[in-house]
Amino acid sequence: MKMPVISLVEWQKRFGTEKACANELAKVRWPHGFQCPACGSQKYSIIGTRKLYQCSECRHQVSVKADTLFHATKIPLVKWFWAIYLMASDKGGISSLRLSKHIGVSWISARSMLKKIRTAMAHRDSIYRLDKLIEFDDTYVGGKRAGKRGRGAEGKTPVLVAVETREKGAGFVAMEVVTTISKETVKSFLAFHLKPGQNVRTDALPALNVVAQDHVHEKKVTPPEKAGEWLPLVHIIIGNMKTFLNGTFHGVSSNYLQEYLDEFCYRFNRRFWEPELPLRLLNACLAHVPVKIAEFH
Ligand SMILES: [Zn+2]
Structure with missing residues (x-):
């Protein structure tokens, strides 16, 4: 609408x-x-300046x-x-x-x-489930040192990221903080955010193999410098997300991270309706x- x-x-x-x-x-x-939550009556009067609605039948009072x-x-x-x-x-x-x-x-x-x-x-x-062709990847946020997986990731928070690929670029995006990148966390992320039976593209990290259980898994091992060719959208979006976090929140504690990711995704998913x-x-x-x-x- x-x-x-x-x-x-x-x-x-x-x-x-x-x-x-x-x-x-x-x-x-x-x-x-108005409908009274106690008796269902639609007759009411408004009391004073407190914006209290009082049911005319049973006198129940409810704040708007x-x-x-x-x-x-x-x-x-x-x-x-x-x-x-x-x-x-x-x-x-x-x-x-x-x-x-x-x-x-x-x-x-x-x-x-x-x-x-x-x-x-x-x-x-x-409410929304991602569909069709989806790029899917993991990333790490926070911590002192740059780096992706394995060593160098201490103090960083793992995040799963999925984005729909559409003719003109990215469609809908979903991001979730997880305790660790594992088969279990990946599976539950996919079950929550994707329709079943979609085409999901990854870079073949072993924990992501669980994708094949419910989806068509398109995987390809890519050296870091070529990662942008196989999974172009997800890498751009991860970059945008990190810029958003650094710009407004100057580094983020993992307690708040999901909240900020929710805001980032909400904005991104409505970027064509910004006004x-x-x-x-x-x-x-x-x-x-x-x-x-x-x-x-
Ligand atoms: Zn009532």
Whole structure:
């Protein structure tokens, strides 16, 4: 579905008050109008400025934010909407520190907001399964020394990467942090991200042989300098991903890595709809269930 393009000025006009944001959230939450979660009645009144909906039948009260991504948040919805706009319209992604300054919340709040928004991004992408011809490879992120497999990979986090090849270049991309590159982790990655029975191209690393169980495995041993010929797209995308991580986050701890990969993939997979991204991301967030955040590092 094509989404309209929206400028910051327009965004501010539409979503500049708590009431406007709450109404937008209510539209997504109750697309056919309010319905009481206790008795199912559609009659309600709104109480005060707290955006509490009270059922006219059973008097049950429910916040428009309850059971959404904004469940129990103390941060005004207007600030959430700004965060979504800033995150979607900043090509390189926005850091917690920059967001906290832009919208006037603490670093810890900004960090929590970004994590929740990235969870909504990841869920949107997790619905999709890659198909047709797919390039598949592993890479290592972080650590002090450059290097790929085996020795020199200490302190680095292994990541699996798959990308669809299409006539005009890359299609959809999926990335996942794994504990180690093994038959088990490869198999579970493929089962989650790919339709079965596709053509999957790899560089013949033994752990990747498990590809042949559910797919047509096209493998070729390639010396590093020729890797770009057999698996051109996946190498370009891995390069882009590392630039994204270094640019915005200045090196990433493995605790956060999946979150940033989710954001990278979400953006990459929508790169042809970039101007529509703020409204697309807003919809993904408004339609999302609560996200529990266990801890911060
Ligand atoms: Zn009721």
